[in-house]
Amino acid sequence: MRLSLIQGTKQHRAYLVGAWAFAALVLILVPFVRLPWIFGNPTGQLQNWTRTLAFAVAILGLNLLIGFSGQISIGHSAFVGLGAYVAVITVADHHWSYFAALPVAFVLCFVVGCVVGLPALRIKGLYLVVVTFAIGIVFPTLVIRYETITGGANGKGVTSTIAPPTWTSLDPRDRMDPLRYRYFVLLIVAVVMFVLARNIIKSRAGRAMVAQRDNPTAAAINGISVPINKVIIFGLSAGFCGVAGWMLMVNQPFASDISFSVQLSITLIIGLVLGGVATVSGAIPGAIVVVVISHLFEQLTDAKKLGPLRMTWLASRPGRGGIVSMVFGALLLIFVFVLPGGFIDGLRKLRAKFVTITTRPAWLASINPSHSVPALEASVVATAASPVLADNSTIL
Amino acid sequence: MTTALDATSVSIEPFGIGRKIRRRLEEIGIRGVAVTAGVFVVLSLTFVAMDGLKLYWQRFLDGLANGFIYAAVALALVLIYKATGIINFAQGSMAMFFTFIAWVLSRQQSWPVWLAILTAMLLSSVFASGFERVFIRPFDPANHLPITIVTIALLSLIDGTAIYVWFADPKAFPSPFPSKPRQDYVDIFGARVFYATLGIWITVILMTIGVTLLLNRTKIGLAFRAVSSNLESSRLVGVNVGRTLQFGWALAAAIGTLAGCLVLSDSRTYLEPSFMAKSLVFAFAAATIGGLDSLVGAVVGGLLVGQMQTMIGGYVHFIGSDLVLATTLAIIIIVLLVRPSGLFGKVRVERV
Amino acid sequence: MSLLEIGGLTASYGPVQVLHGIDLHVEEGEVAVVLGANGAGKTTTIRSICQMVSTKGSITFQGQSLTGKSTSEIARMGVAHVPQGRGTFADLTVVENLEVGAFRRKEKNFSSDYDFWFGIFPRLAERRAQLAGSLSGGEQQMLAVARAMMSKPTLLLLDEPSLGLAPIIVQDLFQRLRTIKDEQGVTMLVVEQNASLAFSIANRAYVLEAGAIALSGSADELKNDDAVRKAYLGY
Ligand SMILES: Nc1ncnc2c1ncn2[C@@H]1O[C@H](COP(=O)(O)OP(=O)(O)O)[C@@H](O)[C@H]1O
Numbered sequence: 008m009r010l011s012l013i014q015g016t017k018q019h020r021a022y023l024v025g026a027w028a029f030a031a032l033v034l035i036l037v038p039f040v041r042l043p044w045i046f047g048n049p050t051g052q053l054q055n056w057t058r059t060l061a062f063a064v065a066i067l068g069l070n071l072l073i074g075f076s077g078q079i080s081i082g083h084s085a086f087v088g089l090g091a092y093v094a095v096i097t098v099a100d101h102h103w104s105y106f107a108a109l110p111v112a113f114v115l116c117f118v119v120g121c122v123v124g125l126p127a128l129r130i131k132g133l134y135l136v137v138v139t140f141a142i143g144i145v146f147p148t149l150v151i152r153y154e155t156i157t158g159g160a161n162g163k164g165v166t167s168t169i170a171p172p173t174w175t176s177l178d179p180r181d182r183m184d185p186l187r188y189r190y191f192v193l194l195i196v197a198v199v200m201f202v203l204a205r206n207i208i209k210s211r212a213g214r215a216m217v218a219q220r221d222n223p224t225a226a227a228i229n230g231i232s233v234p235i236n237k238v239i240i241f242g243l244s245a246g247f248c249g250v251a252g253w254m255l256m257v258n259q260p261f262a263s264d265i266s267f268s269v270q271l272s273i274t275l276i277i278g279l280v281l282g283g284v285a286t287v288s289g290a291i292p293g294a295i296v297v298v299v300i301s302h303l304f305e306q307l308t309d310a311k312k313l314g315p316l317r318m319t320w321l322a323s324r325p326g327r328g329g330i331v332s333m334v335f336g337a338l339l340l341i342f343v344f345v346l347p348g349g350f351i352d353g354l355r356k357l358r359a360k361f362v363t364i365t366t367r368p369a370w371l372a373s374i375n376p377s378h379s380v381p382a383l384e385a386s387v388v389a390t391a392a393s394p395v396l397a398d399n400s401t402i403l
Numbered sequence: 404m405t406t407a408l409d410a411t412s413v414s415i416e417p418f419g420i421g422r423k424i425r426r427r428l429e430e431i432g433i434r435g436v437a438v439t440a441g442v443f444v445v446l447s448l449t450f451v452a453m454d455g456l457k458l459y460w461q462r463f464l465d466g467l468a469n470g471f472i473y474a475a476v477a478l479a480l481v482l483i484y485k486a487t488g489i490i491n492f493a494q495g496s497m498a499m500f501f502t503f504i505a506w507v508l509s510r511q512q513s514w515p516v517w518l519a520i521l522t523a524m525l526l527s528s529v530f531a532s533g534f535e536r537v538f539i540r541p542f543d544p545a546n547h548l549p550i551t552i553v554t555i556a557l558l559s560l561i562d563g564t565a566i567y568v569w570f571a572d573p574k575a576f577p578s579p580f581p582s583k584p585r586q587d588y589v590d591i592f593g594a595r596v597f598y599a600t601l602g603i604w605i606t607v608i609l610m611t612i613g614v615t616l617l618l619n620r621t622k623i624g625l626a627f628r629a630v631s632s633n634l635e636s637s638r639l640v641g642v643n644v645g646r647t648l649q650f651g652w653a654l655a656a657a658i659g660t661l662a663g664c665l666v667l668s669d670s671r672t673y674l675e676p677s678f679m680a681k682s683l684v685f686a687f688a689a690a691t692i693g694g695l696d697s698l699v700g701a702v703v704g705g706l707l708v709g710q711m712q713t714m715i716g717g718y719v720h721f722i723g724s725d726l727v728l729a730t731t732l733a734i735i736i737i738v739l740l741v742r743p744s745g746l747f748g749k750v751r752v753e754r755v
Numbered sequence: 756m757s758l759l760e761i762g763g764l765t766a767s768y769g770p771v772q773v774l775h776g777i778d779l780h781v782e783e784g785e786v787a788v789v790l791g792a793n794g795a796g797k798t799t800t801i802r803s804i805c806q807m808v809s810t811k812g813s814i815t816f817q818g819q820s821l822t823g824k825s826t827s828e829i830a831r832m833g834v835a836h837v838p839q840g841r842g843t844f845a846d847l848t849v850v851e852n853l854e855v856g857a858f859r860r861k862e863k864n865f866s867s868d869y870d871f872w873f874g875i876f877p878r879l880a881e882r883r884a885q886l887a888g889s890l891s892g893g894e895q896q897m898l899a900v901a902r903a904m905m906s907k908p909t910l911l912l913l914d915e916p917s918l919g920l921a922p923i924i925v926q927d928l929f930q931r932l933r934t935i936k937d938e939q940g941v942t943m944l945v946v947e948q949n950a951s952l953a954f955s956i957a958n959r960a961y962v963l964e965a966g967a968i969a970l971s972g973s974a975d976e977l978k979n980d981d982a983v984r985k986a987y988l989g990y
């Protein structure tokens with residue numbers, strides 16, 4: 008059976024509302040569902056879902072950069088780290104509330120991002136790639152160096168957490184309730200960030216920047232300041248990662264140098280590619296995959312949590328930490344070749360088997376073919392995806 | 404502004420003896436050279452005034468050793484960048500992995516060190532060729548993003564494998580240079596230069612000469628330069644682009660492996676899966692300062708960064724050695740703000 | 756059998772079809788020109804021969820099909836292509852450009868070839884050690900032609916050699932192309948917008964309009980065709 012829909016009609020709108028409602032339902036039910044042992048104990052599971060939200064926001068930030076500039080950053084772990092330390096330091100040492108730290112994390116990362124991106128005003132090419140790589144490697148050394156503020160290699164934690172207020176009727180002393188509350192708080196933050204990203208992309212400036220990525224000269228002729236936009240986008244993507252860092256700390260308030268190494272950047276990039284390069288919604292499946300894989304690996308190799316599989320040979324191997332990287336690297340290679348558009352692209356292909364969405368009646372399309380309306384997600388970025396992996400011209 | 408000035412200076416017809424050198428200087432931007440040299444001299448005089456000539460000289464020579472290593476790694480990066488327009492993020496990891504192979508051969512199989520190093524270099528070339536053929540060539544060379552992602556995948560794979568196989572605990576690498584305790588240095592004008600240091604200088608210089616000859620005197624070298632300059636035209640004259648880039652990957656891998664082994668010939672560094680990270684960042688800095696597309700720039704940039712590292716660590720006490728990496732990064736950003744094409748980046752003159 | 760035979764050639768950039776079934780042939784030893792306005796598909800035609808765009812239809816060179824071959828294989832078969840915009844190697848010196856041009860040849864020493872081409876283009880001789888990127892447009896065009904000829908090609912493809920050059924330099928260039936034609940006997944397929952120049956060296960001509968051959972015939976026939984005269988020669 009095939010469903011055939013025409014974009015802009017009532018049926019199509021109903022389909023979209025249905026899809027959205029389903030997604031919302033899933034997100035709301037997540038903290039109440041229990042998965043099998045392999046996904047950890049109930050609190051661990053919930054914390055991982057919350058962690059997924061943070062990763063999704065970070066991947067989204069990275070995707071903004073790739074989508075707009077076609078460039079990859081291998082140093083955004085530093086911005087995640089910066090956001091995290093802003094949260095931990097202000098809350099632990101200066102007794103701020105977490106919520107006060109949130110805008111600071113965003114703004115500080117935005118500003119640092121802009122400063123770092125500044126030379127891009129004058130330099131074309133790979134400058135940002137090189138500098139971001141350096142930043143990614145430098146950040147942990149700074150954490151060590153300023154040990155008195157950051158706690159250095161021993162890390163720094165906060166004892167206070169965001170507790171559910173009374174009107175929620177959640178019990179602050181319950182094992183699960185505070186975690187559920189934090190999940191929902193961060194869910195709201197994540198939704199705000201996603202809406203923000205979508206609006207940035209759909210804005211006039213956003214479209215202009217996509218145009219710039221595909222054809223810098225044309226954009227310049229149209230009076231768009233290419234380099235300034237580039238700097239701002241870099242700042243924004245850094246800001247998103249800062250927020251993600253803050254989210255990680257709300258979830259599990261502990262930061263140390265190794266949690267924000269280049270390895271984290273690579274993990275984010277893997278999530279990004281797995282989800283879908285230069286898409287908005289791809290950040291979600293991407294984040295789920297990287298968090299779940301890291302977690303599964305921990306479950307399987309931690310001697311204390313061996314579970315029924317009893318992989319003792321692995322748990323006793325000192326180099327077992329390398330396996331996650333190997334799995335991630337292999338996955339990345341497989342995806343670039345087999346499904347270069349990531350999960351989102353895969354989903355679209357799958358959906359295309361059951362649902363056909365005709366863009367517009369042919370006579371309308373011929374009048375203004377460039378004006379196809381983005382549907383469920385605002386991936387204008389994806390629609391113009393020429394330097395991107397796949398030609399994602401259809402939209403989920 | 405700067406670019407325009409330099410561009411006009413290139414069009415002046417050079418003549419007479421040394422015109423080749425002069426043209427070369429003009430190509431790489433004579434102002435960049437002059438300014439850099441000026442800053443260098445002024446700082447050097449300051450440092451000499453601070454702690455005396457002897458200490459300065461010692462530090463200068465130490466910095467040179469680091470610099471040559473960074474130059475080698477930067478050379479590998481720039482080779483790939485010039486030809487493909489991408490940064491091979493896996494360059495450092497490949498170097499690390501095959502340095503481990505050299506270690507396995509020399510320590511566990513008891514091969515002579517140099518034979519082990521050469522074998523590792525060869526193996527790394529074979530590996531890089533194969534990897535290029537299977538995972539890079541299927542992509543359109545003009546489409547950089549997927550290729551960059553593939554190099555990141557390779558980085559993750561190699562790092563993971565190295566950690567799995569060799570763990571994270573540091574291992575001592577056999578020195579390829581004479582290293583008998585207390586007889587392992589020479590005296591150069593009052594400064595103590597270890598044979599290892601001297602060996603690094605000589606090895607990198609020889610290697611650079613070798614690479615230059617390879618690129619300038621052989622057919623594959625010419626093809627490589629042609630592909631770096633204009634991909635489409637290279638195809639039109641019948642250059643096999645795929646195989647030429649494969650050569651570039653192989654060459655860069657071998658250089659990287661050699662550099663990895665040289666990093667470890669300093670007895671204070673140990674072999675462990677992340678030992679290349681620091682050198683890699685300094686090499687990135689060197690390549691960027693050098694203008695990313697210039698082989699000469701990579702070498703000069705490497706030497707400069709080596710000096711920066713030693714001098715900042717030695718003289719600028721409030722920064723100290725922990726922050727050298729961060730300071731170098733800051734300096735790069737400032738340099739690039741002032742001179743976008745890097746100190747030695749070639750100013751391209753394109754008249755239509 | 757013609758040296759180059761193209762039948763029912765269509766070509767597209769992504770979803771956009773640009774050529775709609777072109778038939779064209781070039782005989783051994785002659786010069787064929789393809790005339791046409793901007794955007795008619797001349798460059799696309801010549802790029803199709805070198806398989807730089809995706810094509811359908813048949814292209815045979817010396818009886819061998821070129822479709823599906825790689826651009827560099829085709830170059831090694833003896834098809835030299837001077838692309839629109841010249842495509843010189845800006846970072847290589849003039850001599851090195853010539854050396855790359857001879858890439859498909861097996862010999863090691865090309866100094867007599869250099870001398871020969873420097874004889875034809877003396878301006879290049881003065882600049883032999885200079886980077887090609889620093890040459891003027893006219894010099895670059897000469898270099899591009901000389902580079903293509905260094906491969907001792909069977910077929911030379913020239914894409915708008917007059918583009919962006921001052922009239923006097925264009926005259927000079929075509930003078931030399933004529934010399935090359937007479938002395939080297941190389942078969943050429945020249946794409947041009949400048950019809951009078953093109954006719955000055957052509958034996959055969961095609962007029963391309965909107966991706967299809969509108970007119971074809973011997974150069975003399977077309978030169979005197981009223982439509983061609985009005986549209987391309989301006990009298
Ligand atoms: N790279 C390209 N991508 C898409 N369309 C192209 C491309 N190159 C040329 N075209 C289109 O193909 C048509 C023919 O172009 P071209 O062969 O360059 O014409 P000519 O050389 O006769 O001026 C034009 O309409 C042009 O817009």
Ligand SMILES: [Mg+2]
Nearest residue numbers: 797798839915
């Ligand atoms: Mg044309």
